[in-house]
Amino acid sequence: MNGAEALVKCLEQEKVKSVFGYPGVAICPFYDALYSSEIETVLVRTEQNAAHMASGMARVTGRSAVCAVTSGPGATNLITGIATAFADSIPMICITGQVSSELIGSDVFQEADITGAVESFVKYSYLVKDPNEIPRIVKEAFYIANSGRPGPVLIDFPMDVQKAEIKKFEYPDEVKLRTYKPTVKGNALQIKKVINEFEKAKKPLICAGGGIHLGDAAAKLRELVEEYQIPVVSTMMGIGVLPTEHHLYYGMVGNNGSPAANRAMREADMIVMIGARVADRAVNQTEVLTENTVLVHIDVDPAEIGKNAGATIPIVGDAGHILADMAEYEIDGDYAAWIKELDGYKKDLKVIRPEHPGYVDPAAFVRMLSQKMEDDAVYVADVGQNQIWSCRNHIVRNGRFLTSGGMGTMGYSIPAAIGAKYASSGRQVVAVCGDGSFQMSMMELATMKQYGIKVKIVVMRNSYLGMVRQYQHFSLKDRYAMVELNNEPDLEHIAKAYDMKYMLIADMEDAEKQIEGFLADEDSCLCECLIDPMDLV
């Protein structure tokens, strides 16, 4: 058995279903070994999208997904996808081919120091030097990627190591890491303190982040808040922790969030952040963290606690464990008056959008679309105005909402939707992008065609890079530099070239029927919506 075969065997042991990637000579032994395996392979059209596909898959399954590319440009093309996953704490295993060990450092053809280049975007990286180390390394890599605060791990795999024979294959049952021991269980005393604060509080509020999804803790959160009637808001990454129309959910916080959610943050006398970074786009500290607010910060990463805000009660640990521990207590609190106040905000504080007759209203469109989507559908938003319209208006029931929150990577939605489809082929998956982001990854329509991947795609077309245009409108006196997408390609022709159904929604008149048509069958479909170029989020 050679190193490449050993690596494939390790992936089988880790129950990897699919590998997304792009070959080159330096990764050929690996793909050759994979050729005889049950693991399915997906040939993408550019490497960055292999990482986004793995990232989309991991977001749905909650387990590390795998992408594998060649050395040099293959590896460097992967970086944006890795950074995107890292910013959202998504577990992922990235395998890169590398030139032969003895050539490393001599600048030969397609050599790049990829472990060095990705250092700041990976949780950990390995350069495999001895093929006999492969089982240990892969076991560790999956463990590191999935545990604690998840994140991508890269394994750089020189050509000669892939081809070298190994002495004996033995996949370890457990990892022995001397230095890496993430804290998952919260400190019992701190948890007790939180319960006490809940009993003292009149206006408690839970602000849930992506850590709830990563810790598979949505059900536990729901039980807790329903039992004690505690209101919840979420960050962008936390969308879907409760169904959007749940009576205890008050929307997304932040400068692009809902007014009711932001008002709730300002009025609360106790805020419990769970699995959220208190990041710049989500929490405006001067507004929220007044002296009268008790701030509880629960995160599995101790470095996040205190980084952006000083917590009254910090708790390091995994959201699932801590919510389970909290459920052991009885909370003696009555928040009925507070809920009533919040319901008032929900009713009174609405974003009123100016009308754009003759165009599709993206807000109404997203609401309509998500209402008609299947109960457990996956909605993947891209980046730009479409993302904000999606975040604010998408109605999650039993499904998932995926987006590139931390990095804001354009072109993310189509490959991530493909990955989500591979994660659960039975689920409806809809990618929503703008005409800018669509064109950043439309080459993956070929991947969809080749493998028969049935993803629905909405392109909100306004012939502008809308989010930047909006910034220029407010901050640069309407000097629209570098943002016009004039003389755009005909999307109907593009759909035709890739054997996809096509649909145009030009205004709201018949939108409801058209959306029903868009979602009616299982086939992939490209739906172009015409948005007023001057529309603002």
Added chain:
Amino acid sequence: MASQAAPQMKTQMNKKVFQLLVDNTSGVLSRIAGLFSRRGYNIESITAGVTADPRFTRITIVTSGDDEILEQIEKQVAKLVDVRNIKVLNPDDSVYRELCLIKVEVTEKSREGLIAVSNVFRANIIDVSQTSMIVEITGNQNKIHAFLELLNGYKILEIGRTGITGLTRGDEDVVWFDD
């Protein structure tokens, strides 16, 4: 809204000495140095050397920042997969040492004086030539600073310093190696 930003509060910059025990993997030093540079932390000095257990390396880093930054440094470094332990070496309960080599231009006349000063500081003369001498001095940074002050009258040709390494006093917070 006032367009002018509020004046920034001046924050107190403190110096801190961190001692790390890290797994002796390839690239571990670059991971740590890389973390400091990409997050904009200062490194005043860094020393590294293998411990009694060859699987581990001990690293001493002298850094500076305000309290918030120093707290973040400690947490971010602790988060690195290869880092087994990080602790702060407080001046009150730790010892620091630095080694400094100084090459000084000497004449037959000035040589005697330099030897005398070196003796007072328990510094060693480790190389002598017709026109120069190399003095080796070990101590905390104050001692080295004081010695260099005394060499004011001499022409210093080259200085090599290791940066400090340190240990806490006593055996209370020793991190034992495990299997």
